[in-house]
Amino acid sequence: MLARPMRSIVHRLLSRPLRLPAMFGPKPQPGDPQIFRFNSEREEIITEVVRRTEEHFAADPKRLLYALNEAGHAEIRRLAGQGDAEADLALGSWRRLVKRLGKMSHEERSDSLRSISRVMVEDIAGNFDPRVYNLSARLIPGVLTAVMNPMGLPTQLLAGGFSQLDALISAEGPIDKLRRLAQIGTLVLVPTHSSNLDSVALGYVLLRANLPPVVYGAGRNLFSNPLISFFMHNLGAYRVDRRVSAAVYKEALKTYSCLMVERGYHSLFFPGGTRSRSGTIERRLKLGLAGTAVEAFSRNQTNGLHRPVFFVPATLNYALVLEAETLIEDHLKGAGQARYIIDDDEFSRIDRIYAFMTKLVTLRSALVVRFGDAMDPFCNPVDDEGRSIAPSGQPVDPGSYVRRRGVPSVDPARDAGYTRELGDAIARVYQRETVIIWTQLVAHVLYRYLVWSTPELDLFSRQRRRGEVAMPREQLVREVADARDRLLQAEAEGRVHVGPVLRSQSPERIVSEALSAWRDYHTKVVATEVGDDVLIEDPNLLLFYQNRLLPWAEELATEETLAAARSIVNQGGKA
Amino acid sequence: MSAPPVGIVGGGNFGWGLAHAVERAGREALLWSRRPQRTGTEHIDLVSGPAALAACELIFFAVPSPYVASIARELGAHLDGGHFLVHISRGVVGDDLHGLTQVLRSxxxxxxxxxxxxxLVAEALITGGPSGGVVASRFPEVRAAVREAIGGPLLRLYSTDDVTGAEFASTAVGLFATAIGFAQGHGLGPAAQAMLATRAMAEAARIGVVLGGKHETFMGLAGFGDLLAAVAGDERPELAIGRAIAENQPFEAIGSIGGTYFEGLESAGRIAAYTRRVKLHSPVITLCAGAFAREIPASEAVAALMSREVGEE
Incomplete structure (x- = not known):
């Protein structure tokens, strides 16, 4: 077995998730979500993931040898680059393994694979402590309110609630139905991904809506803060180390997430993979780990367990995005080669989180979470009883999709086909369930003006036009009003949603608040008022916020601005 | 367990061709058509309604594209997730040029x-002459089921998971075959026809890639392979329609040559509108749309094609 590297106490504290002692923990009650039973099942789950991972590779001696070699070389490459004491120890183990591999028997190689995958799965596996859950249920609103607005805390406590937070984050969609479906089957939440705050915000929304907690894979970098790590780890998050590229690790991770859904743990996946760099709504989804929920359904059917799986698309619509500056910069730099892992963005800086929160709390509906209707793994809508509904309006047996000539089976190639279809279907729901927020609309109108004023420029030349183009404020207000009317028309046709502030406030106020929100949060000046004009200072952030409106850009335009809107749409496709 | 029968929707030449191919492969075929026109055989049963096709696993749709949605809706009420549906129609739907598999799914x-x-041509399917094609599906088991149902030593079926590319290539070939007929009608020789076919296919591939398809699909059987068969004279109606347009024959007369005229007219218009919208360069398809709809006089269309600026290939 590979030796576990020694770690200092400090390092352990910083990198290993803390848990409360298991003694005197509450016993799960009937009707509690499956996750309340996690700790009693944890060892069983880890053992099963290790068994399946071994089965996947060890059935074929050549495959096993290749997998061990590939893992060894990938880890040696990674750890050599990491260059710290911890890496050096692990490096030695991997080097010894690679050296011995050629002389090992098949059984010895299987043993090594088992040991390696065991270490990996132990690192992945989460934890769930009902005490932490109950504690956070009581604390989160207070903590968040305190962080966001300490002066407001006594008032909130005296008033007996946290209405400020309620006003800050609003949740829309068929929530009652989701509550019912959670009792019938396994929910798989598949939201858009804009910020590292998404999972925290969603967790809060689920708690407030009396929906069950979900398990989800969180990037290892999110565990670097011991306090956040403590809560995440004890609330069902499992660790995903994106630096590890070994196929054995990926297989173990996939198997873990599959097994969680298989066992009825409500789950959360971001099917876009990473945060949207450009600010656009994700259009082509690979699904990644979310695809394992399809396999989980097939496995259960094959084992005679007919527990439904419900995919629930959701959109998270922020007035301000914490990491906007880093994300759009990364997008423009890379345009296709953007960094997969960003570990130096605003999320890693407490001062930026604080600035963000303090600004956010002054806004009403700073985040609108909108749930779409649930669908089965085969893109069929489901009714209130959780039955899959065919286009004819009749129920259809979801088990029929994994049967061939009456026999259910687990077929990865087939399930990959379903997963692709599901990705397309979720992307369509994203567009329909997007909630347009006032900052996005103001950004769009300003950016459209910039494009209108500089028709001869390409994207990158235009993004350099800082402080050169000013839009008359009166025209900005007028165009925002007109674009809002057009959005409301699209909403009436069921093609998009309009956020509460954008719907209810005057265009004049919407413009003022957008300028103020950007000014108070972003380190870069987005746009400033100069006399009767609004001067465009940072086209990058405008591009980021307005990109959310790309699918509707043409219909929001007047005859005069149509060419600019088309140019934005085409540019959006390329950049 | 014996293999279930293979369903066929549509009693035209293609429907019957598929039924005979199924019969040759040693399977039972159930054919449903409102106007079957012919009588069944020992292994081809004519069924009177869609419910009977529920007994099949694989069902072919061999009906003109405008009818696919309504027939699929009627048949769909009798099916579930265990059935495989495969169409042979050319055509795209909606502003975003979806293929007909999307219609089957919805x-x-x-x-x-x-x-x-x-x-693939109906004649070869009926007689069992050497032929081939490509079956496109995201599901390997569907591709295998089609090969099992109709494939054989003389019917070589290749497969791809690029459904978007194959469907769009197939639609584009229909248009280009018409365009080549049109060029022939204007007396353009083989070199001009080859130039038209090559540039047109490059254009289709560009659009197909934007739609999510693969470039190589257009260079394979679904694209160039199909177009070569049309030019080699496999008697498909599109060439005759193209020649009739070149001769300025009235709409009704052209329509009577084959329903594919109206399908092509609609598809060309949709594709041209799409490429305008997303700013893709599509001179051949735009001219096809204009010429098919008689918005551009035939002589002007030929002149416009030949006078385009020459660039890098």
Missing amino acids: ETPCRRVGALAGP
Whole structure:
């Protein structure tokens, strides 16, 4: 077995998730979500993931040898680059393994694979402590309110609630139905991904809506803060180390997430993979780990367990995005080669989180979470009883999709086909369930003006036009009003949603608040008022916020601005 | 367990061709058509309604594209997720140029769907002459089921998971075959026809890639392979329609040559509108749309094609 590297106490504290002692923990009650039973099942789950991972590779001696070699070389490459004491120890183990591999028997190689995958799965596996859950249920609103607005805390406590937070984050969609479906089957939440705050915000929304907690894979970098790590780890998050590229690790991770859904743990996946760099709504989804929920359904059917799986698309619509500056910069730099892992963005800086929160709390509906209707793994809508509904309006047996000539089976190639279809279907729901927020609309109108004023420029030349183009404020207000009317028309046709502030406030106020929100949060000046004009200072952030409106850009335009809107749409496709 | 019968929707030449191919492969075929026109055989049963096709696993759709949605809706009420649907129609739907597999998915509960494309002709299917094609599906089991149902030593079926590419290539070939007929009608020789075919296919591939398809699909059986068969004279109606347009024959007369005229007219218009919208360069298809709809006089269309600026290939 590979030796576990020694770690200092400090390092352990910083990198290993803390848990409360298991003694005197509450016993799960009937009707509690499956996750309340996690700790009693944890060892069983880890053992099963290790068994399946071994089965996947060890059935074929050549495959096993290749997998061990590939893992060894990938880890040696990674750890050599990491260059710290911890890496050096692990490096030695991997080097010894690679050296011995050629002389090992098949059984010895299987043993090594088992040991390696065991270490990996132990690192992945989460934890769930009902005490932490109950504690956070009581604390989160207070903590968040305190962080966001300490002066407001006594008032909130005296008033007996946290209405400020309620006003800050609003949740829309068929929530009652989701509550019912959670009792019938396994929910798989598949939201858009804009910020590292998404999972925290969603967790809060689920708690407030009396929906069950979900398990989800969180990037290892999110565990670097011991306090956040403590809560995440004890609330069902499992660790995903994106630096590890070994196929054995990926297989173990996939198997873990599959097994969680298989066992009825409500789950959360971001099917876009990473945060949207450009600010656009994700259009082509690979699904990644979310695809394992399809396999989980097939496995259960094959084992005679007919527990439904419900995919629930959701959109998270922020007035301000914490990491906007880093994300759009990364997008423009890379345009296709953007960094997969960003570990130096605003999320890693407490001062930026604080600035963000303090600004956010002054806004009403700073985040609108909108749930779409649930669908089965085969893109069929489901009714209130959780039955899959065919286009004819009749129920259809979801088990029929994994049967061939009456026999259910687990077929990865087939399930990959379903997963692709599901990705397309979720992307369509994203567009329909997007909630347009006032900052996005103001950004769009300003950016459209910039494009209108500089028709001869390409994207990158235009993004350099800082402080050169000013839009008359009166025209900005007028165009925002007109674009809002057009959005409301699209909403009436069921093609998009309009956020509460954008719907209810005057265009004049919407413009003022957008300028103020950007000014108070972003380190870069987005746009400033100069006399009767609004001067465009940072086209990058405008591009980021307005990109959310790309699918509707043409219909929001007047005859005069149509060419600019088309140019934005085409540019959006390329950049 | 014996293999279930293979369903066929549509009693035209292609429907019967598929039924005979199924029969040759040693399977039972159930053919449903409102106007079957012919009588069944020992292994080809004519069924009177869609319910009977529920006994099949694989069902072919061999009906003109405008009828696919309504027939799929009627049939869909009798099917579930265990059925495989494969169409052979050319055509795109909606502003975003979706293929007909999308129609099958939205009108039925079936998800394991696919398309049969390439130089397959009804005559070869009926007689069993050497032929081939490509079966496109995201599901390997659908591709295998089609090969099992109709494939054989003389019917070579290749497969791809690029459904978007295969469906769009198939639609584009229909248009280009018409365009070549049109060029022939204007007396353009083989070199001009080859130039038209090559540039047109490059254009289709560009659009196909934007739609999510693969470039190589257009260079394979679903694209060039199919177009070569049309030019080689496999008697498909599109060439005759193209020549009739070149001769300025009235709409009705052209329509009577084959329903594909109206399908082509609609598809060309949709594709031209799409490329305008997303700013893709599509001179051949835009001219096809204009010429088919008689918005551009035939002589002007030929002149416009030949006078385009020459660039890098």
